[in-house]
Amino acid sequence: MTTARIDIDVLRVFRGPGGAHGNTLGVVRDGALVPDRASRQALARQLGFSETVFVDDPERGVLDIFTPGLRLPFAGHPLVGAAWLLDVEVLELEVGDVFARDDGEFSWITARAEWAPPRTLRQYGSPAGIDALEVPPPGEWVYAWSWQDEAAGRVRARAFPGRGDGVDEDEATGAAALLLTHRLGRALNITQGRGSQILTAPGADGTIDIGGRVHLEEVRTVEFETVDVPAG
Known part of the structure; x- marks a missing residue:
């Protein structure tokens, strides 16, 4: 394993009317710093947020979402938070394109129940x-x-x-x-x-x-250990 340092944007998504509460979300803006799935899973587990997002292409809104225990093809609060943070109109996921908008107070995504x-x-x-x-x-x-x-x-x-x-x-x-x-x-x-x-x-x-409602709480620098993935 190799020890590395990385910046995590910590958001609060779905805050209440007075600005309190909301679900904590970790966003790794530069997903290339954590390139493999095993290392991403390990970092998500270390952070302990309900979900952590890795941004693989900020302009196209290509994301990878992990809970502490598994990878998710779709999740609501990570997409609302990431759309707000990246200021994009479309997020590209495996399940399909998720359209996003912001009305000044609320950040929105459009998705399908399936x-x-x-x-x-x-x-x-x-x-x-x-x-x-x-x-x-x-x-x-x-x-x-x-x-x-x-x-x-x-x-x-x-x-x-x-x-x-x-x-x-x-x-x-x-x-x-x-x-x-x-x-x-x-x-x-x-x-x-x-x-x-x-x-x-x-x-x-x-x-x-x-x-x-979405709010940026802090940018947190953390140390983590990447997982060595065998070649081939």
């Missing part, structure tokens, strides 16, 4: 029931939700990845919000975790817009 990894969407009777939940043991990925105000499309939610990789609860999850919006077929205003806010709106063409 791109999201499977989640168990579990409805509860009240927001109090959601607040009282304890972290379940590792197993299925659960998005627990209830109506706060059904007429207004306001939802209370919490997310439990169940992966056993150190992220017991995900503060704000765009992919799960995408799936819930697809199931309910309507625009939603979701309060997730401690107070993060996710906005969604289904389009006429089957796409769904996902939006939230």
Whole structure:
């Protein structure tokens, strides 16, 4: 192994109305500094964010997304954050092109529900029931939700990845919000975790817009060990 130093942009994505909360995201702007999948996985595990993004082409918006335990072809909060940081209109992913825009307060992406990894969407009777939940043991990925105000499309939610990789609860999850919006077929205003806010709106063409506030918290320099990959 070889020890290296690298700068990580640390963002907060899906912050609440007062600017608090939001899900932490690590972005490696120069993905070439961590070129192989094993080293990227090791760095994502070291950082411990729910997701870390490696930028392979900032102009075309080519990204690689990792949780502490696995690589993801699509994830909501990393794409909203990366689109805001890179200021691009299109992100190129394996699943397809994700269009992005910014309205001054919220950063938005347009995606399809079939791109999201499977989640168990579990409805509860009240927001109090959601607040009282304890972290379940590792197993299925659960998005627990209830109506706060059904007429207004306001939802209370919490997310439990169940992966056993150190992220017991995900503060704000765009992919799960995408799936819930697809199931309910309507625009939603979701309060997730401690107070993060996710906005969604289904389009006429089957796409769904996902939006939230993004803030750059810091640029952090970290030391990490690259994983030696055998030639061939």
